[in-house]
Amino acid sequence: MHLLLVDGSGYIFRAFHALPPLNRKSDGLPVGCVQGFCNMLWKLMEDLKGEDEPTHMAVIFDAKGKTFRDDFYAEYKAHRPPAPPELVPQFPLTRAATRAYNIESIEMEGWEADDIIATYACQARAAGGKVTIVSSDKDLMQLVEPDGSIRLLDTIPRPGQPPLRWIGVEEVLNKFGVTPDKVIDVQALCGDSVDNVPGVPGIGVKTAAELINTYGNLETLLERAGEIKQNARREKLIANAELARISKRLVTLEQKVPVELELSALARQPVEPGKLFPFLKAMEFVTISKRLGGLLNADPEAWEADPALAAAPASPVGFNNEARAEARAARQEAEGRAGSPVVLHAAAMHEATKAIPWTPENYEIIRDAAHLQRWIDMAYREGLVATDAESTGLDNQTADLVGISFATQPGNGAYLPLGHTQGEGDIFGGGKAEGQMDTRQALDMLRPLFADRSILKIFHNAKYDLGLLARYDVAVNSYDDTLLLSYSLDGPQFNTMSELADHWLGVPGQSIKDLIGTGKGQKTFAQVDIPAAARYAAEDSDMTLRLWRILKPRLAAEGMTTLYETIERPLAPVLARMEGRGISVDRQILARLSGDFSQRAAALEAEAYELAGSNFNLGSPKQLGEILFDRMGLEGGTKTKTGAWSTGADVLEDLAAKGVPLARTIVDWRQLTKLMGTYTNALPEYMNARTGRVHTTYSQHSVLTGRLSSNDPNLQNIPVRTEDGRKIRTAFVAAPGKILISADYSQIELRVLAHIADIQALKDAFEEGLDIHAMTASEMFGVPVEGMPSDVRRRAKAINFGIIYGISAFGLANQLGIERSVAGDYIKTYFERFPGIKDYMDEQRRRVKIDGYVMTLFGRKINFPNANSSHAAERSFVERASINAPIQGTAADIIRRAMIRMEPELQKAGIEADMLLQVHDELIFEVPQGTENDAMPVIKRVMEGAAEPAVRLNVPIQVDAHAAHNWDEAH
Numbered sequence: 013m014h015l016l017l018v019d020g021s022g023y024i025f026r027a028f029h030a031l032p033p034l035n036r037k038s039d040g041l042p043v044g045c046v047q048g049f050c051n052m053l054w055k056l057m058e059d060l061k062g063e064d065e066p067t068h069m070a071v072i073f074d075a076k077g078k079t080f081r082d083d084f085y086a087e088y089k090a091h092r093p094p095a096p097p098e099l100v101p102q103f104p105l106t107r108a109a110t111r112a113y114n115i116e117s118i119e120m121e122g123w124e125a126d127d128i129i130a131t132y133a134c135q136a137r138a139a140g141g142k143v144t145i146v147s148s149d150k151d152l153m154q155l156v157e158p159d160g161s162i163r164l165l166d167t168i169p170r171p172g173q174p175p176l177r178w179i180g181v182e183e184v185l186n187k188f189g190v191t192p193d194k195v196i197d198v199q200a201l202c203g204d205s206v207d208n209v210p211g212v213p214g215i216g217v218k219t220a221a222e223l224i225n226t227y228g229n230l231e232t233l234l235e236r237a238g239e240i241k242q243n244a245r246r247e248k249l250i251a252n253a254e255l256a257r258i259s260k261r262l263v264t265l266e267q268k269v270p271v272e273l274e275l276s277a278l279a280r281q282p283v284e285p286g287k288l289f290p291f292l293k294a295m296e297f298v299t300i301s302k303r304l305g306g307l308l309n310a311d312p313e314a315w316e317a318d319p320a321l322a323a324a325p326a327s328p329v330g331f332n333n334e335a336r337a338e339a340r341a342a343r344q345e346a347e348g349r350a351g352s353p354v355v356l357h358a359a360a361m362h363e364a365t366k367a368i369p370w371t372p373e374n375y376e377i378i379r380d381a382a383h384l385q386r387w388i389d390m391a392y393r394e395g396l397v398a399t400d401a402e403s404t405g406l407d408n409q410t411a412d413l414v415g416i417s418f419a420t421q422p423g424n425g426a427y428l429p430l431g432h433t434q435g436e437g438d439i440f441g442g443g444k445a446e447g448q449m450d451t452r453q454a455l456d457m458l459r460p461l462f463a464d465r466s467i468l469k470i471f472h473n474a475k476y477d478l479g480l481l482a483r484y485d486v487a488v489n490s491y492d493d494t495l496l497l498s499y500s501l502d503g504p505q506f507n508t509m510s511e512l513a514d515h516w517l518g519v520p521g522q523s524i525k526d527l528i529g530t531g532k533g534q535k536t537f538a539q540v541d542i543p544a545a546a547r548y549a550a551e552d553s554d555m556t557l558r559l560w561r562i563l564k565p566r567l568a569a570e571g572m573t574t575l576y577e578t579i580e581r582p583l584a585p586v587l588a589r590m591e592g593r594g595i596s597v598d599r600q601i602l603a604r605l606s607g608d609f610s611q612r613a614a615a616l617e618a619e620a621y622e623l624a625g626s627n628f629n630l631g632s633p634k635q636l637g638e639i640l641f642d643r644m645g646l647e648g649g650t651k652t653k654t655g656a657w658s659t660g661a662d663v664l665e666d667l668a669a670k671g672v673p674l675a676r677t678i679v680d681w682r683q684l685t686k687l688m689g690t691y692t693n694a695l696p697e698y699m700n701a702r703t704g705r706v707h708t709t710y711s712q713h714s715v716l717t718g719r720l721s722s723n724d725p726n727l728q729n730i731p732v733r734t735e736d737g738r739k740i741r742t743a744f745v746a747a748p749g750k751i752l753i754s755a756d757y758s759q760i761e762l763r764v765l766a767h768i769a770d771i772q773a774l775k776d777a778f779e780e781g782l783d784i785h786a787m788t789a790s791e792m793f794g795v796p797v798e799g800m801p802s803d804v805r806r807r808a809k810a811i812n813f814g815i816i817y818g819i820s821a822f823g824l825a826n827q828l829g830i831e832r833s834v835a836g837d838y839i840k841t842y843f844e845r846f847p848g849i850k851d852y853m854d855e856q857r858r859r860v861k862i863d864g865y866v867m868t869l870f871g872r873k874i875n876f877p878n879a880n881s882s883h884a885a886e887r888s889f890v891e892r893a894s895i896n897a898p899i900q901g902t903a904a905d906i907i908r909r910a911m912i913r914m915e916p917e918l919q920k921a922g923i924e925a926d927m928l929l930q931v932h933d934e935l936i937f938e939v940p941q942g943t944e945n946d947a948m949p950v951i952k953r954v955m956e957g958a959a960e961p962a963v964r965l966n967v968p969i970q971v972d973a974h975a976a977h978n979w980d981e982a983h
Contacts, residue, residue, distance in 0.1 A: 013141030016066035189221025200260035398557035425550030594705030818892030
C-alpha cells in the first residue's frame with residue numbers, strides 16, 4: 013500500500029496566491045483558485061508514476077469552526093489573517109473539484125486537517141504501507157519516519173530545487189536542528205506566531221534545538237531548567253514552563269482521530285469523465301476540459317454542466333436573493349449593449365443599489381442579548397455584515413468603544429450601544445446610560461462572528477476598527493474595506509464616507525458635527541443620546557454596505573482585483589498592529605534637546621535683530637518681507653495676492669545663496685523652531701498613558717502614488733540629513749532588553765528607474781555594486797571615480813534624483829547654486845549619456861495625455877485628470893508628475909509588499925520581532941537584544957525579494973540593515 017495524503021488547505025492557498033484572479037464569465041464568480049487547484053491536482057497524479065504511484069489517495073481539508081485545541085487554549089489561531097473574500101466562495105468548489113477527480117475529500121468538524129493526516133498516516137504505516145504527505149507545512153514534519161515509511165513531498169517550485177522535493181529525516185534536521193521525534197519539543201519552546209502558539213518568549217529555533225539536544229526532551233529540560241547557566245534563558249524557562257507544556261499539546265498532532273472512512277475506502281479510483289467534465293463545464297474551464305479530454309480519450313462536450321455549480325452566486329460571499337434578483341434584472345436590461353459580463357455586472361450592481369430607497373426608520377437599537385443574537389444570526393444567513401465601531405475619539409489607541417453598528421441588507425441596520433453616558437432626556441450625563449448591554453457580554457457574543465472566516469465583515473477605514481477592537485481582544489478575520497476599495501479604484505479622490513456616499517449614492521449622510529458639535533463645546537460620541545447615535549451609526553453601516561455593493565464588482569471589471577487583494581487590503585491589519593505597538597521615546601533626551609534648541613533659537617533671534625537693525629517678529633512673513641524688500645531694497649521679491657511680500661522657504665533659500673546673512677539666519681531659526689514645535693516640545697504630549705509609547709497613525713489611502721503618510725505625530729518628516737534631525741532620532745529608543753533594527757532600501761527609486769527606462773549603464777553599475785553617483789559623475793564630467801572630488805559627486809547626485817522628479821534647469825540651478833545655463837548644460841549632458849531616460853520621459857508625457865493616467869509595475873493606476881488642461885502650469889505639473897509617479901509608486905508598492913510578507917516570514921523563521929515604523933524607504937523593528945543578528949538576514953531577504961514573483965526587476969535590490977539602541981545609531 014502507498015497512501016498519498018494531500019494537504020488540501022495548503023493547495024488552496026498556494027493556488028490562490030500563485031495565480032492571477034479569474035472570474036467565471038457568465039456571472040463573475042471567482043474561480044481562479046479552483047482552476048489552479050485542478051491543475052495542481054492533475055499534475056500531482058501525473059508526476060507520481062512508477063514506484064511512487066499511490067494505491068490509495070485522499071485530499072484532506074480544514075473544516076470550519078473550532079477544534080479541540082480551542083478547548084484548552086482559547087487564543088489558538090486567534091490572530092490568523094483573514095481569508096480573502098474572493099477566496100471564500102471557492103472553498104466548497106475545491107472540495108467539489110476533488111470529488112470530480114474521483115478522489116476522497118475529507119474534513120471533520122472539531123479536527124484540523126493535520127490531525128486527520130496524522131491519523132491516516134499512522135494507520136497506513138501500522139498496516140505495513142508507506143505514506144507520502146503532500147505538504148510543506150512544518151507541523152507535519154513530526155510524522156517523518158527514519159525508515160522512509162512516512163515522507164513529506166513539497167511540490168512548490170523553488171529556485172535551484174527539483175520540482176518534487178522529498179522531505180525526510182535529513183531535511184527535518186536541517187530545518188529544526190533535531191530529528192523528527194523531537195520536533196514537537198522544539199516547537200513547544202519556540203512557539204508559532206502564525207497559529208498563536210505561545211512557546212517561551214525570546215527562544216528561537218536555534219536555541220530550542222540546542223536545549224532539546226542537550227537535555228533530550230521538553231520535560232527533562234523544564235525539570236532541570238535551574239541548572240542552565242545563562243540567566244535570561246534560565247529565568248524564561250522557569251517562568252514560562254506551563255506555556256511550554258501548553259504549546260507542546262497544541263503542536264502535537266492527534267493520531268487517533270475517529271475517522272469515518274476506513275483505509276480501504278481510500279483506494280485509488282480511475283477518473284470518471286461523467287464526474288469530471290460536468291464540473292469543469294460548470295466552472296467554464298474550457299482549456300482544462302480540452303486538455304483532459306484528449307488525455308482521457310473523452311469528449312468534454314458530451315456532458316452537461318452540473319446545474320448546482322452552474323447556479324453558484326456571483327458575489328464573493330453571496331448577495332441576498334432580492335439583491336441577486338435585482339442585479340440579474342439589471343443585467344438583462346443591459347443585454348445588447350457593449351461590454352463584458354463582468355463590466356455589465358458592475359454597472360448592474362451600481363444601478364440596483366442606487367434604486368434601493370433609504371429607510372432609516374427601519375434602523376434598530378439593540379438593547380439585549382436576544383436582540384443581538386438575532387443580528388448575529390442574520391449575518392450568518394447573509395454571509396456578510398457591514399459594521400462600524402463608534403468611539404470617543406479619532407485615536408484608536410486612546411479612544412473608548414461606545415457602540416457597534418451593523419447592516420446586513422441595504423436599508424436594514426442596527427446599533428448596539430455599549431458605552432453611552434447620556435440617556436434619553438439626560439442632558440447632564442454621568443454614569444452609564446440605561447438600555448445598554450454589558451460590554452463584556454456583548455463582545456463575548458460578537459467575537460466568534462468577527463473571527464469567522466466564512467462571514468465577510470465590511471468596514472469603512474478598517475484599520476481604525478481593527479486597531480480599536482484589538483484593544484478589546486476582538487480579532488477580525490475576512491473583511492473588506494470600502495475606503496481601500498475606493499482608493500484602489502480611484503486613488504485618493506474620496507477620503508471620507510460622506511464624500512463617497514454623496515458621489516455614488518447621492519446621499520452624503522448625517523454629519524458627525526451635527527451630533528457632537530465643534531470647538532470648545534464639542535462632546536464625545538458617548539455623550540450623544542442613544543436614539544440619535546443609533547440613526548447616525550446604523551446609517552454609516554448601511555452606507556458602507558451599499559458602497560461595497562457598488563465598488564467591489566468594479567475591481568474585476570477594471571482590473572484592480574490584484575492590487576486590492578495583494579497590497580491594499582492585507583496591508584491594513586499590518587499597519588493596525590504597527591500603530592498599536594508604538595515606539596519608546598526618551599523624555600530626558602527630548603528635554604535636553606528642547607533646551608539646546610531654545611538657546612540657539614534665542615541667539616539666532618538676537619542675530620536677526622542686529623542684522624535687520626531693529627527688533628521684529630521673526631514669525632511674521634509681513635514684517636520680514638518689509639525689512640528684506642522695502643527697507644533693505646533687495647531684488648527678486650514677489651508679492652502674493654494680498655499684496656504682501658512672499659517670504660517662503662524658496663525665497664529665503666535663494667537670498668541666502670546670494671549671500672544675504674539675514675535670510676540665512678531666518679532659515680536656520682525657522683528650522684530650529686519647527687523642530688521644537690513639531691518634535692522636541694510636542695512628542696511628550698503624544699506619549700500614550702496606557703503604553704508609555706508614541707503611536708503614530710498611518711494613512712494608506714491619501715497619497716496618489718501609494719506612499720504612506722504619518723500623522724499625530726508625523727514621524728516621516730524628521731530631517732535625516734541635518735545634524736539636528738539626527739539628534740531628534742536619538743530620542744527614539746529601544747525598550748529595556750530590546751534593540752532597534754533599521755532596514756533601508758538603498759537608492760530604490762534609481763533602481764526602479766534603471767529597470768523601467770532600461771538604462772544599461774545604470775543597470776551595470778547596480779549589478780557591480782558601484783557608487784551610482786560617482787559613476788554618473790564620471791560618465792557626465794569625464795572625472796575618474798578614484799579620487800573624485802566630493803562636490804563633483806554631489807552635483808551628480810542632485811541630477812540623478814532631480815531627473816526622477818522632472819527637475820528643470822531653473823530648479824537644478826537653485827539646488828546647486830549655479831547659473832541656469834550651466835544647469836541646462838548638465839541636464840543636456842545627462843540625457844546624452846543616458847538617452848533611455850529621455851525616451852522614457854517623453855513616452856510618459858505622451859501616454860498621460862492619451863490615457864489620463866500612468867501605472868506602477870504592480871498595476872496601481874495613478875490618475876491625472878488635468879493632463880490636457882488649458883492651463884500651462886497644470887499641464888507642466890502633470891508632465892513632471894507622470895515621470896516620477898510610476899517610479900515612486902512602484903517603490904511604494906515594493907515596501908508595502910515587504911511589510912505584508914514580513915511578519916509571516918519572521919514567524920516562520922522563529923524570530924521574535926515587532927515592526928514598529930515605516931518611514932519612506934525604511935522599516936524600523938524592535939527585537940530582543942541578542943537576536944538582531946538572526947533577525948537582520950530575514951528582514952533583508954524579505955525586503956529585497958518583495959517585488960517577486962509579480963515583478964522581476966532586472967536590477968538587484970539592496971537593503972542596508974543596522975541595529976542599535978536608538979533610531980539614529982541604527983540608521
